[in-house]
Amino acid sequence: MLNFSIHNKSVSFLVGFCAFLVLSNNSYSAEKERMNVLFIAVDDLRTEASIFGKKYIHSPNLERLASRGVTFNRAYCQQAVCSPSRSSLLTGTRPDTTKVWDLVTHFRKALPEVVTLPSHFKNNGYFVQGMGKLYHSSLDDPQSWSIPWTSPKKNITVYGLPVNIAKEKGKGEAKKRGPAFESSEVPDNTFHDGALAEMAIKALGECVKKKEPFWLGVGFIKPHLPFVSPKKYWDLYDPAKIELAPNPFKPKGAPDYAFSSGGEIRNYDNIPDGKISDDLARQLKHGYFAAISYMDAQVGKLLDELDRLKIADNTIIVLWGDHGWKLGEHGAWCKHSNVENDTNAPLLISVPGFKSAGSKTNSLAEFVDIYPTLAELCGLPKPQHLEGVSLVPVLISPETIVKNAAFSQYPRSNIMGYSMRTERYRFTRWVNRNDHTKVDSVELYDHQTDPQENINIASDSKNAELVAKLTTQWIKGWQGNLVDSKADKIK
Numbered sequence: 001m002l003n004f005s006i007h008n009k010s011v012s013f014l015v016g017f018c019a020f021l022v023l024s025n026n027s028y029s030a031e032k033e034r035m036n037v038l039f040i041a042v043d044d045l046r047t048e049a050s051i052f053g054k055k056y057i058h059s060p061n062l063e064r065l066a067s068r069g070v071t072f073n074r075a076y077c078q079q080a081v082c083s084p085s086r087s088s089l090l091t092g093t094r095p096d097t098t099k100v101w102d103l104v105t106h107f108r109k110a111l112p113e114v115v116t117l118p119s120h121f122k123n124n125g126y127f128v129q130g131m132g133k134l135y136h137s138s139l140d141d142p143q144s145w146s147i148p149w150t151s152p153k154k155n156i157t158v159y160g161l162p163v164n165i166a167k168e169k170g171k172g173e174a175k176k177r178g179p180a181f182e183s184s185e186v187p188d189n190t191f192h193d194g195a196l197a198e199m200a201i202k203a204l205g206e207c208v209k210k211k212e213p214f215w216l217g218v219g220f221i222k223p224h225l226p227f228v229s230p231k232k233y234w235d236l237y238d239p240a241k242i243e244l245a246p247n248p249f250k251p252k253g254a255p256d257y258a259f260s261s262g263g264e265i266r267n268y269d270n271i272p273d274g275k276i277s278d279d280l281a282r283q284l285k286h287g288y289f290a291a292i293s294y295m296d297a298q299v300g301k302l303l304d305e306l307d308r309l310k311i312a313d314n315t316i317i318v319l320w321g322d323h324g325w326k327l328g329e330h331g332a333w334c335k336h337s338n339v340e341n342d343t344n345a346p347l348l349i350s351v352p353g354f355k356s357a358g359s360k361t362n363s364l365a366e367f368v369d370i371y372p373t374l375a376e377l378c379g380l381p382k383p384q385h386l387e388g389v390s391l392v393p394v395l396i397s398p399e400t401i402v403k404n405a406a407f408s409q410y411p412r413s414n415i416m417g418y419s420m421r422t423e424r425y426r427f428t429r430w431v432n433r434n435d436h437t438k439v440d441s442v443e444l445y446d447h448q449t450d451p452q453e454n455i456n457i458a459s460d461s462k463n464a465e466l467v468a469k470l471t472t473q474w475i476k477g478w479q480g481n482l483v484d485s486k487a488d489k490i491k
Contacts, residue, residue: 035352035378036207036315037121038302039217041134042295043082043224044335045321047073047346049292051360058236058293061300062348065319067358068312069350070395075365076406076421080323080335080342083136085367089320090117090135090144092371092386094407094478101411106139115383117371118144121215124380129203132196132219151219152195159228160184160191167269180268181227181287183234188297191228193220197298201305208309213378218302222295223325225334226268227287229294236293239286244278245328246452253456255430255441257412260336281328288327313352316377318370321346329452336410338419338428338443339453343408351377354395361398362490364406364421365391366478389482401488405473405481415440420474424448427458427470442467 049059051066052073078088079095087100087107091114095101099110107114115123122128122145130149135141140149158168159182167178188194200218207214222229250259265271265284276284299319306312324342326332335342347365350357368388375382376390393400406421411433418436419428426445432438444458444467457463473481 033314034126034213036213036311037126037215037374037378038204038306038315038317039118039134039215039374040299040302040317040319041086041132041217041219042319042321042346043133043219043221044323044325045223045292045295045346046324046327046341047321047344048288048325048327049296049346051348052346056237056241057289058233059296061296061303062319062346064303065299065317065348065350066360068352069317069348069354069358070356070398071360072347072349072365072391072394073360073362074406074421075320075345075347075367076343076408077323077345077367078407079409080337081410082322083139085322086134086136087139089322089367089370090141092117092368092383092388094368094387095409097387103136104139106141108141114385116141116144117374118215118217120371120375120380120383121378122146125212126215127207127210127212128215128217129207130217130219131199131203132192132217133221134217134219150199152192152199156192156195157190158226160186160230177268178226179270180225180265181283183229183231183287183290185231188230188294190230191222191294193222193295193298196220197301200302204302204305204309204311208311220295220298223288223291225265227284227291229287229290233290233293233297234286237286237289239282242282242285242289244281244285245326247454248328248331249454250330250332251443251445251454251456253459254443257415257430258337258339258417258428258443259330259332260334262333264334264336276328276333284333285327288325315352316374317348317350318374319346319348320367320370338408338410338417338426340421340426340445340447340451343406343419343421349373349391349395351395356395356398359398361394363391363394363398363401364403364423365394366403366406369402387478397489399489401483401490403478403481404483405478407478417443418474419443420470422470422473425466425470426453427467427474429471429474444470 049057049062077085083103084095084100087098098107118128128146159165161184164178324345326341329341369391372382373391376392408419410417416433417430428443430440442458443456445453
């Protein structure tokens with residue numbers, strides 16, 4: 001793997017850079033300046049978009065971005081909840097290294113000297129700016145940025161209707177929030193994401209005036225609860241055509257603790273403590289879909305600005321959703337589990353000039369891979385602490401395999417569920433957090449015959465040999481599941 005610095009104008013740099021171009025089989029010019037990076041985070045977005053085959057979702061700007069890059073159908077977060085996922089991605093390490101398994105712990109407690117993804121670019125001559133939700137809520141990391149992180153605050157509200165704004169401001173009841181969804185006749189910039197898009201557009205205009213390349217992180221919060229967006233996005237969907245989850249029940253044979261109680265959604269005042277009715281479920285899904293389209297429109301504004309500034313041909317774009325989400329599947333809502341609905345999340349990477357533009361890949365990828373991928377694409381050295389691998393071989397040839405498994409995890413009290421997703425199976429072992437040899441339960445789902453993960457077949461005696469084989473693979477961990485990307489292709 002080549003390791004070079006663009007600031008070095010020597011002959012050795014030119015030779016190395018040209019070699020990189022030959023390897024990548026793409027038509028870059030050795031005189032081209034370093035790529036800028038537009039790094040877009042989306043909160044609680046599962047693979048619910050037209051680019052993932054969900055044609056009922058109105059997401060034309062994700063389609064637009066996908067046409068410029070590679071869509072990863074099988075990208076997985078390391079833990080399906082905001083802060084652990086974001087901490088993992090932005091440090092390039094896994095939750096057991098960051099020691100972040102909750103929403104209150106900062107990764108600097110365990111990793112005081114770690115070089116984050118944005119700070120690595122800052123240390124290598126980039127102007128680095130962050131805005132919106134990148135790290136989780138108040139857990140910012142000041143040393144990651146060239147200038148202080150910021151977020152829209154002035155004149156924005158959570159809700160558009162006065163009655164709901166009043167409820168949100170009150171926050172004195174046990175159900176301290178307003179409704180879980182809302183449609184109102186308001187402009188996009190009434191809410192965080194519309195205001196953030198305007199802020200990002202302004203930042204792009206300022207970035208292009210600088211001598212150094214830029215790394216701009218923009219963190220949208222929709223479709224996170226509450227599902228609030230302007231009415232025009234709700235109007236894109238016919239509620240009568242919205243289908244409910246086909247499997248509103250827990251998987252047969254799965255331990256009860258594999259799923260959370262869905263307390264997050266029950267913080268809103270129109271959600272019952274018990275079962276969510278079909279009518280309410282349909283309204284919730286309608287709100288989630290509308291929020292996706294609202295977010296999609298804001299992404300489109302950023303793409304428009306890149307084109308207007310004539311920097312699209314010199315800007316790498318990465319868009320990722322921090323984890324998946326359940327919309328009634330397995331009788332549950334929100335995230336907080338190891339199931340496919342929660343761990344599989346969107347990842348799109350667009351690199352100007354790559355011949356693979358518009359491709360989709362089924363190659364397994366993990367969010368810890370984003371850091372080394374961007375470092376390689378921009379010619380930066382890869383720090384030794386990284387616990388992922390570069391996806392550049394997949395970006396060059398989407399049939400390439402770089403790993404045989406993706407790993408996620410979720411804690412429950414004194415046990416941890418470590419989940420391994422292979423080409424065909426999801427295999428999860430729930431073990432004692434202090435002694436991984438003490439196994440509490442095992443889950444096994446065959447995605448070839450059971451893609452919704454409805455039947456745990458781990459205890460079936462006829463699968464004993466398969467469980468043993470997967471256990472051996474599981475024990476090897478992420479390092480033992482890397483492959484030679486030059487030789488392996490998706491079958």
